[in-house]
């Protein structure tokens with residue numbers, strides 16, 4: 126395979142037109158994108174070019190059978206204008222894990238890193254320094270064979286696009302614990318970052334939003350007894366001084382933020398238990414006052430505190446904590462990501 130990336134730069138950057146103090150996450154894109162096609166059993170024509178529409182035929186398999194996967198990661202700028210990625214190896218491994226599950230060919234590691242670092246480097250002015258600021262990076266793959274046959278596509282398109290990012294959730298969240306709908310089932314594709322997992326969440330999440338909730342906390346699809354994850358975040362519960370999060374089974378996305386938070390907690394002598402937690406246990410802890418905190422963890426949302434949850438009509442509100450684990454862990458995580466704190470696990474990756 127010819128790995129050499131062809132680069133065509135934009136004639137005039139769009140960056141002057143963007144108001145970086147006022148835009149919504151995921152709606153503004155940077156100057157360039159990466160594109161590479163899988164044709165005749167090979168990844169070919171790797172290209173970085175100005176961000177623009179792509180052309181696919183209406184028969185493209187992704188439009189009919191949903192063979193699509195994606196990743197989400199961020200680039201951060203430090204106070205010396207250096208740009209850093211956070212654990213990109215984890216996103217690379219996960220996109221290929223998702224690819225295998227969705228019968229999509231894996232993407233080569235060398236080309237992934239070359240494309241990622243060249244693209245981020247070219248668009249580095251879009252990564253802003255400051256609290257909550259970063260650039261979101263979205264690698265994705267779509268089935269692109271022009272044939273409506275319910276079989277894996279023969280052709281694919283791998284792309285990377287980037288979007289300047291600010292804080293995703295700016296307030297504490299109120300969540301609904303699912304007792305009817307499910308996000309993922311055992312044996313299914315919940316652990317993959319497959320596009321359909323998100324489409325399937327939209328309807329029950331909209332119903333929850335209509336009732337005043339920000340997100341749904343998903344439970345296991347068999348009995349709706351065990352807490353799994355929330356929207357686009359893994360979820361942590363602090364009961365007394367122990368942090369509890371669910372093990373990553375085949376129904377839960379193996380979050381990079383989740384595993385980083387677990388490590389940072391251990392490094393800071395916070396007791397962590399990775400175990401299945403029942404909704405009933407959570408409700409009992411809320412009733413007897415031992416439930417101190419709940420928070421979600423994910424690339425877009427970073428660490429987002431949850432102030433209340435409802436299950437089967439019963440609402441539980443959490444009290445403010447003076448020694449919030451969520452705040453402490455978030456500030457260490459962000460400190461590492463933005464090159465303010467020591468990176469003892471070598472998570473930062475300089476662009």
Ligand SMILES: Cc1ncc(COP(=O)(O)O)c(C=O)c1O
Nearest residue numbers: 357358359378380381382423424
């Ligand atoms: C379903 C789901 N769970 C958890 C996460 C958190 O994963 P990460 O920390 O790798 O962003 C995400 C977001 O990417 C997600 O979509």
